[in-house]
Every structure is written in structure tokens, then in C-alpha cells.
Amino acid sequence: MSIFNERIDRLKTSSVKWELTKDIFGEMDLWPMWVADMDFKPPQAVIDAIKKRVDHGVFGYTFVPPSVSEAISAWLLKRHQWDIQSPWLLYCSGVVQAISTAINAFTNEGDKVLLQSPVYTPFFDMIEKNNRVVVNSPLVLDENRYQIDFAQFEKTLQQGCKLFLLCSPHNPGGRVWTKDELLKIGELCLEYNCLILADEIHSDIVYKQYHHIPIASLSDQLSEKVITLIAPSKTFNLAGLQASAVIIKNKAMRTQFQEQLKRQGVFTLNTFGIIGMEAAYREGENWLDELIDYLQDNKEYTIQYLTEHFPQITCIDSEGTYLLWLDCRGLGLSDKDLRNLLIQKGKLALEPGPKFGHGGEGFVRINIACPMDDLIEGLNRFKNALT
The missing domain is CATH 3.90.1150.10 (Aspartate Aminotransferase, domain 1)
Incomplete structure (x- = not known):
């Protein structure tokens, strides 16, 4: 059973x-x-790790130890064939907070931010609540499967979009984007100097005949222009622990993102978010x-x-x-x-x-x-x- x-x-x-x-x-x-x-x-390994920490009984200030980034790096390499380095990792309490932080770090008020509807509702909310302009390149439903109209996508990029919010895998449509689709997205965003913010929170829940590809893993050039967001919250049902990871290879961009976190007063994760995240990625496969x-x-x-x-x-x-x-x-x-x-x-x-x-x-x-x-x-x- x-x-x-x-x-x-x-x-x-x-x-x-x-x-x-x-x-x-x-x-x-x-x-x-x-x-x-x-x-x-x-x-069960997550529950046991949290219980062990509770039994310790002291819950003072905590930092995210190197063992967490090591667990995440090993997970991404094994599950998604993406070899990242620990220094590329930053942390937020959730992916929505990370989206807002990235919008503030890499765009200015009044800038255009691109998305593809129908899509995860907070994409709209975080753009609008931060006084940026939503630019939409709607997905096309063709034979019961969402497709990207790349001609339309390019036209929207030509409007001067500074940031593109990619939902990969797609919520709510369930598409797992192919390598060719992701390469085309990357090619166009590079051509029009538009950063990519890849929400890959659902990347681990992919049915067996499909394969998730982190867009930042496709080329060195592309990896310098992508901010990738992941979390154990969807994969392991840990949303209440409030812990997500932000992967930014470009050092200047990583510093820019980190400075925005500091302006918001964000310096670490909560104790149980740290414990749960590491245990899930180490022992949850x-x-x-x-x-x-x-x-x-x-x-x-x-x-x-x-x-x-x-x-x-x-x-x-x-x-x-x-x-x-x-x-x-x-x-x-x-x-x-x-x-x-x-x-x-x-x-x-x-x-x-x-x-x-x-x-x-x-x-x-x-x-x-x-x-x-x-x-x-x-x-x-x-x-x-x-x-």
C-alpha cells in the first residue's frame, strides 16, 4: 500500500x-x-531531521551552512545534469519573494517585464506591485499543448523588455519546455539584452517520459544572463518552512541581487527551513x-x-x-x-x-x-x- x-x-x-x-x-x-x-x-528523513533539531532545544540566530549548498549542488547534478558551484547560491524565504527581489534588483520603476500567459498569478502581482509594466506574449494552445509563438515573443522583446519571467515547467499548463524551445528563448533574450528570471520551482515533478532542462545549463553565455529560482516546497511539500534557493552564476548580478536582499533586511533563512531543505535534497530522492x-x-x-x-x-x-x-x-x-x-x-x-x-x-x-x-x-x- x-x-x-x-x-x-x-x-x-x-x-x-x-x-x-x-x-x-x-x-x-x-x-x-x-x-x-x-x-x-x-x-521521513525531513521529519526526523527537524525533530532532532527541536530536541536540541535552542533556537538562536542561524546561518545557512555550506552543507546546504553542497546538497543542492549534488541534487541538481544528479537530477538535472546541471553542474553548479556553491558560491552561485543565495537564499530567500520563498520563490515569490525572490521574484520581487529580482525585479527590484535588475529593473527600474516603469521598466517593461515580459511574461507568457496564462501563467502563475504572482508573476503579474510582483510586476505591478513594484511599479513595473507587464508585457504579455501569450502562449498558444495547439492540439491540447501550449506552444510559444516565437514571432510574437520577439516582437514583445523589441519593445525594450528588461526582464523575462519564464515559468519552467509551466504553471498552470504543465508544459515541460524542450531543449530547442529553451535555446530559442535564450537566443532571443540574448539578442535583445533581456535578462531571464527562470522560476523552476516545479522542476523536480516531471513525468517519466519528459525531462526538465534548466535553461541556465544550456550554454556559458546563457548562464551569465539567467537567475534561476528553485525550492523544496513543491517537490517535498515544505512550503510552510519558507525556504528557496536562487542560483546566479554572474558574480556582478549575484552581488546586485544580494544587495537588494540586504535593503529588504533579509540575511538568512529560518532554522527549520535550513534543516528541512538540506534533508530533503540529501535524502528525499x-x-x-x-x-x-x-x-x-x-x-x-x-x-x-x-x-x-x-x-x-x-x-x-x-x-x-x-x-x-x-x-x-x-x-x-x-x-x-x-x-x-x-x-x-x-x-x-x-x-x-x-x-x-x-x-x-x-x-x-x-x-x-x-x-x-x-x-x-x-x-x-x-x-x-x-x-
Whole structure:
């Protein structure tokens, strides 16, 4: 029996996913399949390492020891064939904080920042809240798979974009970008002197027929113009530990980023974020391999269920992440009506597509990182809402 079948009650743990549905969706008692965290315990090695640190009993100021960067470097080399050096690493409490820091470090107010919608909502938020200008080169949905319109992408770069936010693998569409696609992105960004901020937080959750490639690993020239963001939060369900890593090979850019962190008063990570991050990257590989197999089964079950009950709904077949992007336009419902049916009739909380920008209209995002029984419960509620 899989360890991922265990159902864990997350109520009364200050869980955003389970306890803030009233604040987010306006209703209590919704089945939550929205925000991107998992309902699984992390690797036992992570729990044990944190317990050991708790037992020590003293929680004074801490720094990130060299052993953490060594663990991350070894992980990236083994899982993604990317050979990085420890000095390239900096740390933030989360990827969203790192996105904001990079925007402030490498652009000025009023500068244009490029993204590709539909895409992770904080991309928009961090650009706009820092008084930069969003420039969008929308992805193209072609035969149930998102593609990049490179002619349009180049036109947007010609507008003078200073920074491009790359979501790799893509959230919510689940694309794992190919080497040729990444090389083309890199070639154009280099040509138009646009830095690349690569959010690769989902890079470890990729289904077995696909392979994530860190864009910074593709060439020496490209590695000098890329800021890469990773974290154990999605991979090992450690979002609450508030720990992420920033990889910048270019020393001047790394200094620039670090100075911006200092201006924000950021100097280290919390004690348990440090402990959890190192333990996950050192000892979490077998757990992750089992997780990916489990998610594959959940994905296939979801697609089969929707095909049987709702042939007018198309599930974008995710190549990575534990998020599925459902094209509900065939239902003939407005986004408001779809949302109301899911919440009021189905008692189900999903992410509405319009949150992800242009191209998200008529879609919803569902999180399948839960025990199979919980997935079935959610899908039955989905069916009840729309039947």
C-alpha cells in the first residue's frame, strides 16, 4: 500500500488550503483542490531531521551552512545534469519573494517585464506591485499543448523588455519546455539584452517520459544572463518552512541581487527551513520517485474520469507539476457561472482560470496531489456541480 494513500487531517493546523476557503471563496466546508500544496507528509528523513533539531532545544540566530549548498549542488547534478558551484547560491524565504527581489534588483520603476500567459498569478502581482509594466506574449494552445509563438515573443522583446519571467515547467499548463524551445528563448533574450528570471520551482515533478532542462545549463553565455529560482516546497511539500534557493552564476548580478536582499533586511533563512531543505535534497530522492508514480496514477484517473463523464471538457495533459488545467469552454458557461456551480452546488474549491491572465478564460486548475480517495471525492463533487 502506498504511503501516499494515508489521509491526514489538516484542520486546526493553520492550513491555507483547508482553513481559508471562507476567506478566499466565500463559503465554508469546501473540498479544497486549489492552492498548490500537497496533502502528503514529506520524506521521513525531513521529519526526523527537524525533530532532532527541536530536541536540541535552542533556537538562536542561524546561518545557512555550506552543507546546504553542497546538497543542492549534488541534487541538481544528479537530477538535472546541471553542474553548479556553491558560491552561485543565495537564499530567500520563498520563490515569490525572490521574484520581487529580482525585479527590484535588475529593473527600474516603469521598466517593461515580459511574461507568457496564462501563467502563475504572482508573476503579474510582483510586476505591478513594484511599479513595473507587464508585457504579455501569450502562449498558444495547439492540439491540447501550449506552444510559444516565437514571432510574437520577439516582437514583445523589441519593445525594450528588461526582464523575462519564464515559468519552467509551466504553471498552470504543465508544459515541460524542450531543449530547442529553451535555446530559442535564450537566443532571443540574448539578442535583445533581456535578462531571464527562470522560476523552476516545479522542476523536480516531471513525468517519466519528459525531462526538465534548466535553461541556465544550456550554454556559458546563457548562464551569465539567467537567475534561476528553485525550492523544496513543491517537490517535498515544505512550503510552510519558507525556504528557496536562487542560483546566479554572474558574480556582478549575484552581488546586485544580494544587495537588494540586504535593503529588504533579509540575511538568512529560518532554522527549520535550513534543516528541512538540506534533508530533503540529501535524502528525499526515493520518496520523490514514488510520489511521481503516484501522481501519474492520479493524473490518468482524472483524465479517464473526465473523459467518461464530461467529454466536452478537455484536460491539458500535464507533462509536469501536480496541477491539471481543465478546458471547460465546451460547457458553454461563463466563468462566473462555472465558479458558482463548483462552489455552491459542488462544494468544491478550484482555481478559476481568469486568475492566470489572458487565455485563462473558461479554464479551471485542479490540484491532484492528494490521496486517491480524496481525489475521487473531489471529482465526484465536480460531477455533482455540473450535472
